[in-house]
Amino acid sequence: MEFGFTAEDEAFRLEARGWLARHVEGEQDRRTWERTLGKAGWIGLGWGAGGYGNRTATLTQQVVWAEEYARSGAPSRSGHIGENLLAPTLLAQGSEEQKARFLPPIAVGEELWCQGYSEPGAGSDLAGVRTKAERASDGTYRITGQKIWTSLAHEADWCFVLARTEAESRRHHGLSFLLVAMDQPGRVEVRPIRQLTGTSDFNEVFFDGAHARAEHVVGGEGAGWKVAMSLLGFERGVSTLAQQIGFAGELGRVVEAAVRSGAVRDPVVRERLVRQWAELRVMRWNALRTLGGSAGAGGAGAPSVSKLLWGGWHQRLGELAMQVRGAGASVGPREWAPSSPYELDALQHLFLFSRADTIYGGSDQVQRTIIAERVLGLPREPKGVV
Template sequence: MDFGFSAADDEFRAEARQWLAGHVEPGRDRRSWERALGAAGWIGLSWGATGYGNRAATLTQQVVWAEEYARSGAPPRSGHIGEKLLAPTLLAHGTEEQKDRFLPPVAAGRELWCQGYSEPGAGSDLAAVRTAAVRDTSGGHRVTGQKIWTSLAHEADWCFVLARTEPGSRRHHGLSFLLVPMDQPGRIEVRPIRQLTGTGDFNEVFFDGARAEHVVGGEGDGWRVAMSLLGFERGVSTLAQQIGFAEELGLVMRAAVKSGAVTDPVLRERLVRLWAELRTMRWNALRTLGGSEDAGAPSVAKLLWGGWHQRLGELAVQVRGAGAAVGPADWTAGAPYALDPLQHLFLFSRADTVYGGSDQIQRTIIAERVLGLPREPKGGV
């Protein structure tokens, strides 16, 4: 594989780096940051020339932007669900009316989205969703049910929801992909889920007859649309993720030097192995850029980085010894629950092999879709 950057890519990198250097500010409000990105045309680089307010970029330029964004220390994105998931889905399956209504606000950073997929009892097994939607007199739908682990639902203006619109249907039949406005007091309740890290970006969302006026892809075709959505933006986003991983690995290495743990040959070997594995993941991500015909490629990538990041988190506390269990000095002054970066890394990475599809689910996908093994039976004994 020959993957390189052209002179035009280098110019694009210089522009991106200069803009980020002039606009990244510590503690900036995330909504105002999304609007700043939109005003400068940095949202929707992967959409192509759509005419919906984004700027088109080549695949290598998308990689450049993702890398420079990660290196700049810019805040986590609030608009990535709308940009990376909802927008490509509308471009592939939406009506012209839906594209005209929803894409420009996403490109401008004015409307934020969340994803209503997982439910209690229907996480990795998405076809088991029970949230229901029925037709109302206006021609739209009324949605009733519960979603869980809904990232950024407490900030979102809209939610795309996978719901059962055909009574009595089972598994992937009778599902629809609905667009639901979140500003419906009394109809939608959002409850933050407090994590081990002390943060609460995940939520439970309860729908009680919430209004939905838009169906993407047609009623009853939600499974096809939902599966299409899950395939978008894996390669480029994984490369950007690896920039953050490299920074975390650097923190762990410096902690090992400071504590003296680096003199232990076993720990030193583990640090070198993690470095080599990260380089391997980068080349694997580059290999699959631009779309791979290998149905198991996304699952292989998830298995690689999930386990790697978890092992890094474990090493982050081991190289510090007993000091890793001690909180910041200002805890005694009545400060709220807080973690330093390496403590946060350890606790958050415990979920890496579960969220986004557990390791067991990824292995099942590889077994069934790549190796052609018999399908796993559904349901209990």
């Protein structure tokens, strides 16, 4: 494998690092931050020279930007779903009209997106979606149903929705991929889901006759499953490397906690810390190999391997964070009193949030099934077997 950074890449790194140093400052409104990024041309680096308002960058430069962004302490992105999921899907599957309508507002940070896939009873089993989209007499679609675990729905202007447009269809047949405006009072309702951490990063979304225009069906009616699978292939690309920069920072904080508590003197704890470090390095090289297109590194199984690696790793790191803290891990950062409500520190938040890592974005069981059936060619598991 050959994956290195050229002199041009390092010059690009200095430019990115300098810009971030000048613009990242404390708490910032995330929508304003998206506009700041867009105005400077930092959104859509991987879209290619399509004339949609974004600068172009090579694959290695995209990696450089993702890593420098993660190191800078910049705000978490509210535009990444539009930039990294919808935009590549439109570039691959969308019409010229759809690209011209939706890509420029994403590139300048003006329109934010969320993903309407999972439903109650159809999370990991995406083909079981029941949300319906019926064609009305005026040619538009009327969408009725519920989506759940919808990240950033409370901030989004638009949602790409996988819905059933063919009555009585089953599984992956009869599905369509629709672009739906969220600003439809009385027709689209967003309800935050309160998590163990006390935050609400996910939402339920209810569609009650929400409108979608016929020209906003990506790939044509009935092609929803193909488009949805195409999108999932973009979900774990360059951003995986930026995610690993964040992971490295969390691991560093766990090591510091182990030193402070004295847990680092335990040989079992030391072995676990070293293993976490080594596995993080393996994840980095696997991601670079996949992005570099090494023989056998891509294909249907690459995203599933990536998800299995980081989901389990991050969950084990959260458990280790609590182990090195000892009994103090169960107490908030301030001494508890009725006038001082319990609060989570960063490592407690890491532990609680990471409990979901092996479930959301495709559970471990589903990822292993994909690898077994689509990559290894093993027989499908008989339906109905418990």
